[in-house]
Amino acid sequence: MNGFAHLPILPVVWPLFAGVLLLALRRAPLPVQRGVSLAAVLALLPLALALIDATADGSHLVYKLGNWVAPYGIVLVADRLAAWMLLTTALLAGFALLYALRGIDQEGRHFHVLFQLQLFGLNGAFLTGDLFNLFVFFEILLLASYGLLLHGGGRLRVKAGLHYVVINLVGSTLFLFAVGTLYGVAGTLNMADLAVKLAATPAENAALVQAAALLLFGVFALKAALLPLYLWLPAAYAHTSAPVAALFAIMTKVGAYSILRVYSLIAGGDAGPLAGLLDAWLAPLALATLALGMLGAVAATALRQQVAYLVVASVGSLLLAFGLGSADAVAAGLYYLPHSVFATAALFLVADSIARGRGRLGDAFESGPAMPNARVLGGLFFVAAVAVAGLPPLSGFLGKFMLLQAALDTRLTAWTWTVVLATGLLGVIALARSGSLLFYKTHGRDDAGTQVAPTTAALAPAAGLLLLVAGLTVWAGPASDFAAAAAAQLQAPQHYIDAVLGEAAAGDAR
Numbered sequence: 001m002n003g004f005a006h007l008p009i010l011p012v013v014w015p016l017f018a019g020v021l022l023l024a025l026r027r028a029p030l031p032v033q034r035g036v037s038l039a040a041v042l043a044l045l046p047l048a049l050a051l052i053d054a055t056a057d058g059s060h061l062v063y064k065l066g067n068w069v070a071p072y073g074i075v076l077v078a079d080r081l082a083a084w085m086l087l088t089t090a091l092l093a094g095f096a097l098l099y100a101l102r103g104i105d106q107e108g109r110h111f112h113v114l115f116q117l118q119l120f121g122l123n124g125a126f127l128t129g130d131l132f133n134l135f136v137f138f139e140i141l142l143l144a145s146y147g148l149l150l151h152g153g154g155r156l157r158v159k160a161g162l163h164y165v166v167i168n169l170v171g172s173t174l175f176l177f178a179v180g181t182l183y184g185v186a187g188t189l190n191m192a193d194l195a196v197k198l199a200a201t202p203a204e205n206a207a208l209v210q211a212a213a214l215l216l217f218g219v220f221a222l223k224a225a226l227l228p229l230y231l232w233l234p235a236a237y238a239h240t241s242a243p244v245a246a247l248f249a250i251m252t253k254v255g256a257y258s259i260l261r262v263y264s265l266i267a268g269g270d271a272g273p274l275a276g277l278l279d280a281w282l283a284p285l286a287l288a289t290l291a292l293g294m295l296g297a298v299a300a301t302a303l304r305q306q307v308a309y310l311v312v313a314s315v316g317s318l319l320l321a322f323g324l325g326s327a328d329a330v331a332a333g334l335y336y337l338p339h340s341v342f343a344t345a346a347l348f349l350v351a352d353s354i355a356r357g358r359g360r361l362g363d364a365f366e367s368g369p370a371m372p373n374a375r376v377l378g379g380l381f382f383v384a385a386v387a388v389a390g391l392p393p394l395s396g397f398l399g400k401f402m403l404l405q406a407a408l409d410t411r412l413t414a415w416t417w418t419v420v421l422a423t424g425l426l427g428v429i430a431l432a433r434s435g436s437l438l439f440y441k442t443h444g445r446d447d448a449g450t451q452v453a454p455t456t457a458a459l460a461p462a463a464g465l466l467l468l469v470a471g472l473t474v475w476a477g478p479a480s481d482f483a484a485a486a487a488a489q490l491q492a493p494q495h496y497i498d499a500v501l502g503e504a505a506a507g508d509a510r
Contacts, residue, residue, distance in 0.1 A: 026110065052084070061078040077496070107152035124140065131189040
């Protein structure tokens with residue numbers, strides 16, 4: 001393990017260094033900035049793969065900043081779950097940036113700086129072992145996302161961005177309230193130490209701790225776009241630029257990750273007053289999110305809006321798996337997570353090429369002239385639609401099948417099977433209708449204005465993301481095995497606590 005001593009901090013400091021360097025190079029020629037940004041993103045992939053390899057045996061890599069012992073110092077913790085999220089983010093970011101290099105990065109200022117800072121916040125959130133620093137990394141990625149969301153300007157983009165900023169500022173304020181309350185009661189914000197201290201909370205503080213934990217859940221639910229806190233997402237994702245929307249496919253998963261990480265530690269079976277805190281809340285809310293997200297996709301009037309609602313539906317599926325709580329269900333969710341990220345991101349990129357190919361009609365569900373290069377574009381749309389809808393043989397189908405299997409022995413078996421299968425049918429109907437309107441119900445009138453034929457460079461990133469979906473299908477065995485191992489690791493939080501605090505320290509705290 002000594003060979004990996006500094007590995008956990010590298011995915012955090014690398015994009016920060018790249019962002020600072022790009023800021024210093026802001027007057028350099030654009031090809032130089034693009035080269036630095038792309039090299040920095042590509043370098044995250046071997047780092048993520050190294051962490052996958054280092055944690056595959058169940059190890060927790062704990063990095064103590066300043067060599068201060070936890071819980072007094074700040075720690076970064078890499079385990080299977082964190083490595084899984086880092087790999088997903090690195091792969092997604094590479095293809096999103098490749099699409100942006102077609103010229104979208106020139107539509108506003110500091111695109112590459114903000115892109116790197118977004119990755120800095122995302123990677124930090126996945127690796128931090130401290131609740132306050134989770135808040136800090138949330139704020140970093142949100143500040144970067146504000147700039148990326150508004151990149152290029154436009155009335156609808158600014159309006160959606162304003163809503164996004166205001167709602168997330170409220171969420172950040174509530175996050176501070178929750179963190180402050182937990183610190184006041186437990187005297188610590190190290191997540192491992194917090195798990196120990198909250199499990200021993202005196203009865204007179206139980207109600208206060210439960211209220212703070214539920215408030216924290218509300219903040220994570222807002223970030224994840226869980227019902228009823230998802231209304232900010234469709235407009236924000238539909239009106240921003242395509243590479244930013246593709247990158248944002250991982251943003252809701254940060255909220256889902258935080259729910260899984262924090263509550264597997266502080267609300268497990270031995271968590272005292274917080275034991276089973278979310279059992280009655282998470283799965284029903286996830287089912288409702290899945291249902292309403294898919295209804296929104298059916299009712300959408302434009303393709304990018306539809307994809308945004310499909311992101312909401314994917315959050316419902318993911319949090320349903322986490323809410324069911326068993327190791328098999330969590331494993332199904334972790335296998336489904338990268339699939340949903342890659343598939344929806346690919347569909348955002350395809351939707352942008354469709355909008356450019358239809359001229360003034362954009363991605364609106366209206367009959368218009370045939371698009372240039374429609375066969376290739378239609379083929380990509382078809383594969384992306386199959387992936388997002390969860391149809392066989394792709395990994396979305398496998399993930400949902402694993403989820404349905406895991407739900408057989410739960411109290412929500414009937415509800416889970418009914419909602420998952422019904423929303424799957426609605427997804428097929430919605431996407432079939434979209435494809436029919438965009439590719440088949442065309443006319444010969446030349447009233448669409450300027451139509452831009454998609455180039456190979458424009459289609460390659462979406463095709464690359466779909467190849468990742470195919471890879472999850474072909475190598476479903478190793479991927480699902482790793483997801484199952486990560487789920488089993490989460491089901492035994494004492495190993496995380498001992499790794500961070502040390503066995504003696506954890507025993508003393510107990």
